[in-house]
Amino acid sequence: MDIAILGAGAWGTALAINLAGQEPARHRVRLWARDAAQADAMRSARVNQRYLPTFTLPPSLKIGAWVAQHSDASAVRLDDAIDGADLVVLATPMAALRPMLQRLRGCAAPVAWLCKGFEAARSDNGAARDRAIGSMAHEEQAQAAPALRCGVLSGPSSAQEVAQGKPAALVAASTDAEVRATLVEVFHGAQLRVYGSDDIVGVEVGGAVKNVLAIATGLCDGLALGMNARAALITRGLREMTRLGVALGANAETFTGLSGLGDLVLTATGDLSRNRRVGLALASGMSLAQAVQSLGHVAEGVFCARTVAQRASALGIEMPICLAVDAMLDARLDPRQAVAALMAREARDEV
DSSP states (O other): OEEEOOSSSHHHHHHHHHHOOSSSSSOEEEEEOHHHHHHHHHHHSSETTTTTEEEEEOOOOOOEBOOSOOOOOOOBOOHSSTTTSSSSEEEOOOOHHHHHHHHHHTOOOEEEEEEOOOOOOOTTTTTGGGGGOOOOHHHHHHHHOOOOOOEESSSOOOOOHHHHTTOOOEEEEEEEEHHEEEEEHHHHHEEEEEEEOOOOOHHHHHHHHHHHHHHHHHHHHHHTHHHHHHHHHHHHHHHHHHHHHTTTTTGGGGSSSSSIIIIHHHHHHOTTHHHHHHHHHHHHTHHHHHHHHHHSSHHHHHHHHHHHHHHHHHHOOOHHHHHHHHHHHHSSSOOOHHHHHHHSSOOOOOO
8 A cells, every 4th residue: 555644753753664664565655744854854864863863764665745835846745745645644743633634625545643632722713712622633624624534543652662663552443444444454564453443532532631641640750659649540540531531422441442541551651651751840840831842742731631621621520630730731730739639639439
């Protein structure tokens, strides 16, 4: 198959390395960056210096840049970037998903996104930002490009380990059985096991909420609250994730799978987790701006915590951990106040 990956960040590059490096070769893989200078540097050095500097790009991997807003002699139009592709993979942050979907409205090939989160609250209709509620990725697609055949690839996966070829398992979710089958056919291989799911709501909720919970776990570890506290936080956080997902129409069993418990455990405890590192930085006394700047990468939990809190409030769902993270990120609570507020909640049965 011919695979076009749009977005040369860490995760997009890791999947491109994994697919293009397979022996024997199974796919023709093209990796497209938004920045022509970055694409030129990657072609000449055969490495993504900014995002995965220790991994060599396979010789068969084609690298280019697509035109974003301004014409560039070394870039191509987006239509040309996806021409002939059997699958288009969007490896962009959540903030870029809606405009990319709008530009891909006429794409004949299946489209899959990799981002995990909720769209930031939008106020295009003039509503105050604190009353606007952001969307899940599949909701954005339904609004921006309803005719596209789409899905999501998610699950516990660090870019560095996938690029290195270490074993991992992912879930391909779509309501379209043919899209699910395509994603499994493309990505399932010797290093990656890929499972299909028709519960796109559950897979996306898991991918979004685990980022918020990872910030909380980083805070817990940074404040040296202990392993007992970490275990309690992850367990109760999983319950919060499940509550929200079921209220939004997901299958409860999804949250005990790869995109729920699996991704939560990795993101909340792994040293490579950006969201966990945000929590660690906040616990050390950094401001949110300093914590985000220190990463050099996007930490989706920072941007979707408010939407998670808003969705929970609108549905009447109790999510005290996620609400505490939102309050902390919004500077309404400091880290120790957030912990004290959670511990001060009244006793109740475990539900």
